[in-house]
Amino acid sequence: MIASRFARIDETCDGGVLARIVFGDTAGPPVIEGGVPTLRLAMYDDARDGFAEIWQGAAPVRSGTFNDLVFAHNDEFLFCAGFIPSSDRYTDATRKAYGDAFALVRDLRFPKIFRMWNFIPRINGENREGLEVYRDFCRGRAVAFEEDYAAASGMPAATGIGTWGDGVAFYFLACRESAVRHIENSLQTPAYEYPQRYGPKAPSFARGTQLGDTLFVSGTASILGHETMHAGHLHKQWDVAIGNVAHLIGADNLQARGYTLRELDHIKVYYRNSADLATVMQLAKATFHPDADIRYLKVDICRADLLVEVEGIASYRHRSD
Numbered sequence: 001m002i003a004s005r006f007a008r009i010d011e012t013c014d015g016g017v018l019a020r021i022v023f024g025d026t027a028g029p030p031v032i033e034g035g036v037p038t039l040r041l042a043m044y045d046d047a048r049d050g051f052a053e054i055w056q057g058a059a060p061v062r063s064g065t066f067n068d069l070v071f072a073h074n075d076e077f078l079f080c081a082g083f084i085p086s087s088d089r090y091t092d093a094t095r096k097a098y099g100d101a102f103a104l105v106r107d108l109r110f111p112k113i114f115r116m117w118n119f120i121p122r123i124n125g126e127n128r129e130g131l132e133v134y135r136d137f138c139r140g141r142a143v144a145f146e147e148d149y150a151a152a153s154g155m156p157a158a159t160g161i162g163t164w165g166d167g168v169a170f171y172f173l174a175c176r177e178s179a180v181r182h183i184e185n186s187l188q189t190p191a192y193e194y195p196q197r198y199g200p201k202a203p204s205f206a207r208g209t210q211l212g213d214t215l216f217v218s219g220t221a222s223i224l225g226h227e228t229m230h231a232g233h234l235h236k237q238w239d240v241a242i243g244n245v246a247h248l249i250g251a252d253n254l255q256a257r258g259y260t261l262r263e264l265d266h267i268k269v270y271y272r273n274s275a276d277l278a279t280v281m282q283l284a285k286a287t288f289h290p291d292a293d294i295r296y297l298k299v300d301i302c303r304a305d306l307l308v309e310v311e312g313i314a315s316y317r318h319r320s321d
């Protein structure tokens with residue numbers, strides 16, 4: 001198995017650690033520290049002292065580098081992180097970095113990517129062609145998926161979100177041939193089928209990916225079909241986003257045993273405006289299980305009209321919990 005947790009930045013790691021993502025005040029390319037791939041992202045949480053997301057599985061773990069990528073794996077799972085230096089056009093460098101990533105999962109024989117995160121600086125700004133940075137990034141990512149990956153393996157759950165650092169950072173998890181199921185949401189157009197008005201190439205991700213009994217929920221916002229709902233209304237956007245998550249993980253959409261919102265944990269709530277933090281915290285606390293671990297990150301979101309986005313990991317809780 002593989003598990004993630006949110007820890008204090010100064011917490012020391014014991015065996016079986018595959019990765020450490022540090023959400024704090026510095027950013028840069030991933031490095032290997034004490035044998036553990038470490039990616040620093042400039043994204044403070046509300047507490048302002050930062051936190052680390054730690055991915056841990058069975059020992060032994062081997063780590064290494066491949067071109068500009070940093071990775072670690074045990075017998076079952078691969079973690080990989082990459083970085084694209086700040087640029088006024090990201091398409092080609094993104095295509096290259098993701099192409100390298102797909103070559104790595106092939107070479108190391110972890111062909112099933114089940115969760116990705118993408119952190120994009122100035123995400124709603126423009127590149128040198130006047131194209132929105134997010135759309136520029138999506139173009140390179142889509143070509144890499146088309147040419148090097150998706151035809152064989154499908155697109156995984158993902159998050160594509162703003163960050164305060166320079167350069168695009170990304171990380172992902174992959175496994176061997178074990179049962180991985182990519183899931184769409186019947187309330188939302190698959191992102192990879194968004195019409196051209198959202199950019200020259202559609203975003204490459206699934207709404208969720210199930211690995212055994214665990215469902216990784218992609219970044220989810222106030223989008224029905226392919227359209228943003230309730231521009232400018234935080235409360236209403238929250239309700240649509242949460243309705244999307246509830247529907248995605250429910251029995252109807254999965255056509256199998258479903259999960260409830262109270263079974264979502266390891267939650268990240270991304271919010272655009274500082275002034276919305278108190279409200280967002282109230283809404284999250286009223287929505288999720290009291291024991292759920294939630295982090296709030298103030299960043300820009302991939303559509304300029306989105307105010308909030310939510311991701312998490314669903315797994316079955318005992319009925320009495």
Ligand code: 3EB
Nearest residue numbers: 158159160203205219221302
């Ligand atoms: C959306 O539904 C909101 O580009 O990897 C959510 C999850 C979003 C992942 C990505 C973007 C991505 O379109 C944005």
